[in-house]
Amino acid sequence: MDFVLATVMIGGLGLLFGGLLAYFAQRFAVEEDPRVEIICDLLPGANCGACGFAGCASYAENVVKGEAALDCCIPGGKNVCNNICEVMGADSVASGGNKIAEVYCVGTNEVTRNKFYYHGVNDCKAAMMYGGGFKACQYGCLGLGTCVEACPFDALRMGENGLPVVDVERCTGCGVCAKACPRGVIKIVDAARTGKVVLCNSRDRGKVTSDACEVGCIGCKACVKACPQEAIVVENFLASIDSEKCDGCGKCVEVCKRDVIKDVVKVAVG
Amino acid sequence: MDVNLLAIIFVAIFANNIVLSQFLGICPYLGVSDRLETSLGMGIAVIFVMTMSAVVTWVIDTFLLVQFDLVYLRTITFILVIAGLVQLVEMVLKKTNPTLFRALGIYLPLITTNCTILGVALLNVQAGYNIIQTIVYAISTGVGFTLAMVIMAGIRERLDLADVSSYLRGAAVSLVTAGILSLAFMGFKGMMTL
Numbered sequence: 183m184d185f186v187l188a189t190v191m192i193g194g195l196g197l198l199f200g201g202l203l204a205y206f207a208q209r210f211a212v213e214e215d216p217r218v219e220i221i222c223d224l225l226p227g228a229n230c231g232a233c234g235f236a237g238c239a240s241y242a243e244n245v246v247k248g249e250a251a252l253d254c255c256i257p258g259g260k261n262v263c264n265n266i267c268e269v270m271g272a273d274s275v276a277s278g279g280n281k282i283a284e285v286y287c288v289g290t291n292e293v294t295r296n297k298f299y300y301h302g303v304n305d306c307k308a309a310m311m312y313g314g315g316f317k318a319c320q321y322g323c324l325g326l327g328t329c330v331e332a333c334p335f336d337a338l339r340m341g342e343n344g345l346p347v348v349d350v351e352r353c354t355g356c357g358v359c360a361k362a363c364p365r366g367v368i369k370i371v372d373a374a375r376t377g378k379v380v381l382c383n384s385r386d387r388g389k390v391t392s393d394a395c396e397v398g399c400i401g402c403k404a405c406v407k408a409c410p411q412e413a414i415v416v417e418n419f420l421a422s423i424d425s426e427k428c429d430g431c432g433k434c435v436e437v438c439k440r441d442v443i444k445d446v447v448k449v450a451v452g
Numbered sequence: 453m454d455v456n457l458l459a460i461i462f463v464a465i466f467a468n469n470i471v472l473s474q475f476l477g478i479c480p481y482l483g484v485s486d487r488l489e490t491s492l493g494m495g496i497a498v499i500f501v502m503t504m505s506a507v508v509t510w511v512i513d514t515f516l517l518v519q520f521d522l523v524y525l526r527t528i529t530f531i532l533v534i535a536g537l538v539q540l541v542e543m544v545l546k547k548t549n550p551t552l553f554r555a556l557g558i559y560l561p562l563i564t565t566n567c568t569i570l571g572v573a574l575l576n577v578q579a580g581y582n583i584i585q586t587i588v589y590a591i592s593t594g595v596g597f598t599l600a601m602v603i604m605a606g607i608r609e610r611l612d613l614a615d616v617s618s619y620l621r622g623a624a625v626s627l628v629t630a631g632i633l634s635l636a637f638m639g640f641k642g643m644m645t646l
Contacts, residue, residue, distance in 0.1 A: 187520055187522060188522060188525055191516065191517075191520065191522055191525060191529070192525065192528065192529065192532070195512075195529060195532055195533065196532060199532065199533070199536030199537075199540075200536075202536070202540060203536060203539055203540060203543075206540055206543045206544065207543060210543045210544055210546065210547035210548075211547075212546050212547055303613045303614075303615075304613060304615060305613055308613070
């Protein structure tokens, strides 16, 4: 008798809930556009927010609703953009090409002076609150790795010398690190560019920069005179090279006394 | 059984905190407590599901299991009921209140298999609470769970920035913290028990 009662009880409850579930599944069915899920699967899924939406799922929803452009996914680059266009039945959109993060500072621990010894929360933003950071250069990398923590793709690591290193294979150019850096040392640049680049962020006068750092750009304009392409300009005591004009001849590197002009990172653009 | 409702609230939140004294629901307690925001979301979802399932299981226990002398089927019945119920609620929410559905998000189906929910349903009937006491006990247990989650998340957010020795970094220091937190809550036991 017990056996029968128990079976009826559990079976009955199971049947009741099963029936309810089946009924509710139809009664409360939510119609979803299947394209949302397809696009969501196409996206990288890092939820980096570079597109301007709350995450990949939210971006996919807005694409299908027609409220978002098709080429907003920076990490996905051209491939993802083309795939989305295909799903949406649109002609492919000319996207801006792949981007990559670059660290505009070569002031390693050995060559840049510290104003004071910092012992506190291991975070660049926190360190900035104490007298604007412990490094004598007020523009250079603090090297506490806030960008490394922020990177959703594990594309940054902190090097031995106290500067973050970008893994070009993994970097998608989403720009999360550039936003996280309180000093704006990281810039998002065109991955396809070539030639030379001035890896310095210091807009201090030459004397101030040279007191703080052995390798910072002092704005001496020696490179400007040396460049046959006239690709270099100095603004706010900081030289910058126009990658459109630069042909990578290397004359600027020879005359630079501060050793701050480097080759751009070579990236295989696929 | 006549128990003061205020006593139930105090004991459920502090003295007999579901996580820190009874060690139920450790999994979300360590898994979802790395950010204040997510732990709060989880906590609210738990309060919601816990109260609902406590009421329904109480009704089923009182009017079906006890009536037919089938109390030994409690565990399996409750599991069935809770799982079905959470699924139902998820469907209804998705249709009628998408905002709340998104807020509770992935936590709802996760909670289905959470031992705190089953634990509270069982503790309720074992203590012989009436329906009012059941509701109060379920809500305050949920609040206690949320409290533990929020405290833990607050500490862990700070731990992330602290200069922790490399041997202890990560899970190790979280477990040590959980232990100390639990010890601290044990202090409430001296104040009141049921």
